[in-house]
Amino acid sequence: MNDIGWIDAVLTAARPQAVGAxxxxxxxxxxxEEAFQEACLRALKTWPQNGPPRDAAAWLIFVGRNAAMDDVRRRAKQVALPDEAAISDLDDAESELADRLDGEQYRDDILRLLFVCCHPELPSTQQIALALRIVCGLSVKQIAxxxxxxDAAMEQRITRAKARIGGAGLPFETPGAVERAERLATVSAMVYLVFNEGYSARSEEATTRGTLADDGIWLARLLLRVFPQEPEVMGLMALMLLQQARAAARFDDKGAIVLLEDQDRGLWDDKRIAEGLALIDKAMRHRRPGAYQVQAAIAALHARAKRAEDTDWAQIDLLYANLERLEPSPVVTLNRAVAVNKVRGPAAALEMxxxxxxxxxxxxxxHGVKGALLQQLDRCAEARAAFDRAIALANTPAEAAHIRQHLDHLDRENA
Known part of the structure; x- marks a missing residue:
């Protein structure tokens, strides 16, 4: 096998299980992490000649564990383990290890690895950076x-995160059912944070931060592989796919924001939409609703509408009402008000x-939503004040430019 491009894909896929074990x-x-890196180096030396092992993760775990033990023994001036040439054909040992990597242990290893990355003592920025480095395998330069x-700042961020974890005394025993559920919720939140770091990127950042959305989807696929019957993980995955399906239509060619109702739906990714719709339909059949499922169901209604005017806003209003009960938040209520405006008008929405x-x-x-509602009610002075405040709080030039369009419209109406 002269083409070794396949090795990178195999190593990336096996990384979470191997590092977790x-x-x-x-x-x-x-x-x-060092043991895994050493195993990868040996794979690059031996796999091109010998081909891939039957179970890449088991091979990497076996070689990585031996390499780390070898390092300890060398430091203690004990007898070293055989070099990679002698252990490149690991049929018996690999099979034995693969047999022991049953589904339950695999799930616990992956969950432990992800949970370490999103330890509650770490701020979200460190959680994301650590997950991208340890689980996804991105380089410090890529994350930075x-x-x-x-690069130095990101290296320091990751180093600090590892130091805090090292001093936290994390338990390594297999988590019980209750703790596993709690960990899964924490991990899901971290995965969605990774996705949103990319999804919320400005148009000019699409080639840098935008890739984080794909990393978030990759992590969600990993979770779904570990918990294939968990409806909230299905909902999380569906939500990301349905949102990312609209990525190509969210900004115009000048980098300006294009609202959902104004987007060219021909630019939406039909493949991602189909997968997202299938996942949310499957999740809802479990009849164990959760916040991610409800959000995915809302995104699904937008995705199913061929035209903006076909959107079932009444159903979206009901779904947001359910989300308010599941996960009360002023932001959820604000989002619901947008749907209420479509169903019952701006006065009812403004009251919310x-x-x-x-x-x-x-x-x-x-302030942007409030200004738009006031504008619809012809309360122009109040609308202008709300829009001015929104511009002052804008996170990006594109957001500020979008609000200025509303102000320009007000000026034209009052000219």
Whole structure:
């Protein structure tokens, strides 16, 4: 096999399971990562000649574990293990190890690895950086580029995260059912954070931060592989796919924001939509609703509408009402108000929005939505004040430019 491009794909796919198992063996994140890297180097030396092993993850775990133990023995001036040439054909050992990597242990290893990356003592920025480095295998340079920071700063961020984890005394025993459910919720939140880091990127950042959305989807696929019957994981995956399906239509050729109702639906990714719709339909058949499923169901209604005017806003209103019960939040209520505006008009929507002012005083979208509702009600002076506040709070030039369009419209109406 002269073309070794396939090796990178195999190593990437096997990485979470291998690093997770090595973490269980050595109970140290740096040791597990170094052991995996050593196993990868040996794979690059032996696989081109010998071909891929029957179970790549088992091979990498076996070689990585031996390499780490070899390093310990060398330091202790004990007898070293055989070199890679002597262990390149691991049929018997690999088969034995693969037999022991049953589904339950595999799931616990993956979950442990992901949970370590999103330890509650870590801020979200460190959780995301650590997951991208340890689970996805991105280089420090790639992660730094995505976050628009220097390599040294990102290296320091990851190092600090590892140090905090090392001092936290994490348990390594197999989690019980209750703890596993709690961990899954935490991991799902971290995965969605990774996705949103990319999905919320400005148009000019699409080639850097935008790739994080795909990394989030990759992590969600990993979770779904570990928990194939968990409806909330299906919902999370469906939500990401349905949102990312609209990526090509979210900005115009000048980088300006294009609202959902104004998007060219011909630019939407039909393949992702089909997969997302199938997943949310499957999840809802379990009849165990959760926040991700409800959000995915809302995204599905948008995806199923061939034209903006075909959108079932009444059903979206009901779904947001369910989401308010499952996950009460002023932001959820604000989003529901957008649907209420479509169903019952701006007065009813504004009645929902105004009480949110204290909690969302510094939230760009609150003032943008409020301004749009006031504009519809011909309360122009109040609308202008809301739009001015939104511009002051805009996170990107594109957001500010979008609000200025509303102000321009107000000026034309009052000219």
């Amino acid at each position: 090595l973490l269980r063996y050595f109970r140290d994140l740096d040791t597990a 580029r995505a976050f628009l920071v220097g 929005v105004e009480p949110l002012g204290a909690k969302l005083a510094n939230y760009f979208y609150f």
